[in-house]
Amino acid sequence: MAFPCVGAKSALARGGLVIHRASDLTSAWDDLQIYAALMAFVARYRTDPAPFQSLSIVFEGPGTLDEAAFETALWQRAQSLSDKISGWARRRIHGPASIRSIRSSP
Template sequence: MFHWTHTAQKQLEEKLFAHVDARSFPCVGAKSALARGTLSVLACDRIDSAWDDVRIHDHLLRFAQSYREDPALFQSFAVVFDGPSDLDEIAFERALWDRVQSLSDKDVWRGQDYDPRVSPDPANPHFSLSFGGEAFFIVGLHPNASRPARRFGNPCLVFNLHDQFERLRATGKYEGLREKILVRDDRLAGSRNPMLARHGDASEARQYSGRAVNDEWHAPFAYQGEPPR
C-alpha cells in the first residue's frame, strides 16, 4: 500500500506538470490550465483498486462547487495513480470504467443530481459523466497507451468540465482549439486520433481510455440514479 505524504503528492503532481509542459504534449487546453495554475492534481494508490474512491469523489464535489463559484475557463482535475504500470490498453480501460462506475455510484449515494444538460446513457451522443451536478468527460493516460498523446508514466484520469467546452463553442472558439489539438496530435503520432468526435456526433465514452474501439463497443457503465429532468 502506497503511503500518501505531502512529498508523494508533490512528486506525482510535478511529474504530471512536467509532462503537460513538454513541447510535444498536444492538448493546449491542459497547457492553458497548467499556465493559469488551475490544473489540480490528486495523488492516489492504484487505479485497479477502490481504495481511494471516496477521497476522489470528495475532491470532485469540491471541484464542481469551486467551478460554479468561479467558472473561469481551462480548469481540470487530474487523479494520478501510483500504479500499476504494466496494464495493457484493455486492462487500463477496464480499470478506468471500474473507477467511473464506483464514483458515479457514490454520487448517487450522496444525493447528487445528474447534470440535466447531458445524458447518463453512454450510448447516447450527448452522454457525459456527472459528479456534484456538473458534467465531466475523462481523458485517460497510462504507460502503455498506443497513442503517444495518451502515454504517461503513471495511470492518470483527467476530469474536464463539459460546461467549459459549451462556453467555448458558444463564443466560436471551440473549433479552433480542437483543430490545434488535432494538428499537434498528428505531428506527434503521424496521424490524427480517429476516436476524437465532437460532442453530439458520437458518444464521448468511446474516447475516455484512448484505446481504438469499433462500432460494436459498448461502455461498461450503468447510471444507478434517477434520470435527469
C-alpha cells in the first residue's frame, strides 16, 4: 500500500487507520454515511487521543477521472458535506426549542 502521508503510514502500522468505503466520489449518495464515519472517528479520538490516527474514505469510483476532474469532485464532496453539516447545526441551534424561547420572551 502506497502512502502520500507518513502519518497515515504510521497510523496503519499502529492500528490507528480507519478505512471507510463509499461508492462514488461524484455523488452525494454516501454523504450521510461519510458524516457518520467522521463523527465516529472524532468520538474515538476524543476517547483515546493517541498520535497517528487517520480516517481514509475510499471511493469505489469512478475510475476514469483525470487529475483535474478528481480534484473538482473531491472539493464538491467536501462542500456537500460542509453544507449538510452547517444545515444540521443550524437546525440544532435554531430548532423548535429555541423558537419557543424566543416567542416566550417579553
